[in-house]
Amino acid sequence: MSNEKVVLIIGANSTLGLNIAYRQIESQAPEDSLIFVLTSRSIERANEAGDSIKAFNDQREAVRKVTTVPLVLDLTNMKNVLETSVLLNKTYKAINYVYVNAALGVCSGINWFSAIQEVITSPVQAVTDPHYKIQKVGLMSKDDMGLVFEANVFGPYYLIRKILPILSPGKAVVVWISSIRSDPNYLPLDDLELIESPTPYEGSKRMIDVMHLATYKYLKSKSVYQYVVQPGIFVSQSFNVHLNIITYYLMMIMFYLARRWGSYWHTIDPYKAANSPVYVTTFRDRDFERQDIKYGSATYSDGVEHIKPEELDFTGKEKVAEFLLSKEKEWNIRLGDQDTS
Numbered sequence: 001m002s003n004e005k006v007v008l009i010i011g012a013n014s015t016l017g018l019n020i021a022y023r024q025i026e027s028q029a030p031e032d033s034l035i036f037v038l039t040s041r042s043i044e045r046a047n048e049a050g051d052s053i054k055a056f057n058d059q060r061e062a063v064r065k066v067t068t069v070p071l072v073l074d075l076t077n078m079k080n081v082l083e084t085s086v087l088l089n090k091t092y093k094a095i096n097y098v099y100v101n102a103a104l105g106v107c108s109g110i111n112w113f114s115a116i117q118e119v120i121t122s123p124v125q126a127v128t129d130p131h132y133k134i135q136k137v138g139l140m141s142k143d144d145m146g147l148v149f150e151a152n153v154f155g156p157y158y159l160i161r162k163i164l165p166i167l168s169p170g171k172a173v174v175v176w177i178s179s180i181r182s183d184p185n186y187l188p189l190d191d192l193e194l195i196e197s198p199t200p201y202e203g204s205k206r207m208i209d210v211m212h213l214a215t216y217k218y219l220k221s222k223s224v225y226q227y228v229v230q231p232g233i234f235v236s237q238s239f240n241v242h243l244n245i246i247t248y249y250l251m252m253i254m255f256y257l258a259r260r261w262g263s264y265w266h267t268i269d270p271y272k273a274a275n276s277p278v279y280v281t282t283f284r285d286r287d288f289e290r291q292d293i294k295y296g297s298a299t300y301s302d303g304v305e306h307i308k309p310e311e312l313d314f315t316g317k318e319k320v321a322e323f324l325l326s327k328e329k330e331w332n333i334r335l336g337d338q339d340t341s
């Protein structure tokens with residue numbers, strides 16, 4: 001008997017997004033068919049993601065029935081976020097999996113002097129938690145919100161709240177992609193929109209961790225299971241912007257050396273990075289598995305993959321929860337939408 005599952009991948013054409021789709025195809029029960037709803041800010045990139053996913057499925061021995069649906073979504077446009085939720089609620093009776101994979105990085109360059117210094121004095125740290133990337137500070141969206149906050153946290157948070165009516169019947173698993181770079185120090189509790197922060201990307205990832213801790217129990221009461229995961233450090237197309245061929249290969253050498261020297265977070269291969277996001281969707285008894293930890297994709301020094309869970313820090317949980325709720329109410333009023341939660 002065929003069993004159709006709907007998978008929403010937000011930020012589907014990204015390096016990780018595609019590999020999540022590949023692993024989802026592999027991990028699903030043989031009788032399941034999959035509908036992938038693939039978001040991008042451009043219809044062309046959403047279609048390209050669909051083509052890649054179908055090509056991956058077609059070369060498998062056991063070809064699965066896979067349908068791909070492109071969807072244009074800009075998380076920094078709240079009107080578009082709400083319209084997307086309305087469309088999804090109208091089109092699908094249930095959604096079974098959601099991957100919040102999209103992320104906006106606002107790296108404007110690399111401080112090469114600091115980079116060389118860090119690589120010499122602390123090479124593993126330099127390619128694990130680098131401090132030489134320069135980020136743009138103070139960027140605001142057209143909605144007059146902190147840009148990185150809106151793209152990486154509030155936009156997807158609001159979308160999920162709005163599609164709860166179809167997540168509950170799907171007993172959906174919602175997976176947020178965080179990072180190892182999400183130390184509590186990155187999130188200033190007096191600047192939750194990350195407007196003044198010199199590290200808004202890391203701050204947004206920390207906020208995802210805290211937002212998860214503040215919301216997963218409520219979602220569970222609606223039969224929706226939310227997890228936070230991190231993919232380790234992998235090679236992404238987004239790296240190419242600030243690297244030339246020489247610095248790219250130097251970075252690759254450093255990545256493999258770091259792994260040899262014991263850094264389990266250097267997954268490097270995006271397929272291995274996609275291990276933890278899909279792993280949390282395969283739990284047989286969801287009530288038995290912990291949700292208050294972060295599941296990480298890791299590798300041993302020989303590159304063999306495994307899952308490495310880590311405890312989460314609860315600092316700021318109440319403050320973040322209150323802030324997101326107040327923003328949600330504000331945007332319900334601004335967009336003239338009823339509160340569906």
Ligand SMILES: NC(=O)c1ccc[n+]([C@@H]2O[C@H](COP(=O)([O-])OP(=O)(O)OC[C@H]3O[C@@H](n4cnc5c(N)ncnc54)[C@H](OP(=O)(O)O)[C@@H]3O)[C@@H](O)[C@H]2O)c1
Nearest residue numbers: 011014015016040041074075101102103179233234236238
């Ligand atoms: N690379 C790493 O080592 C690493 C480490 C830790 C965590 N991560 C996380 O892993 C995830 C995937 O990373 P990646 O490197 O594969 O991604 P990527 O190639 O940089 O792609 C970013 C994705 O986000 C989407 N996106 C960006 N801004 C958006 C917006 N305003 N509205 C909607 N979508 C938007 C992009 O879609 P379009 O451009 O098509 O619209 C694209 O699909 C991210 O969450 C990242 O933070 C990566």
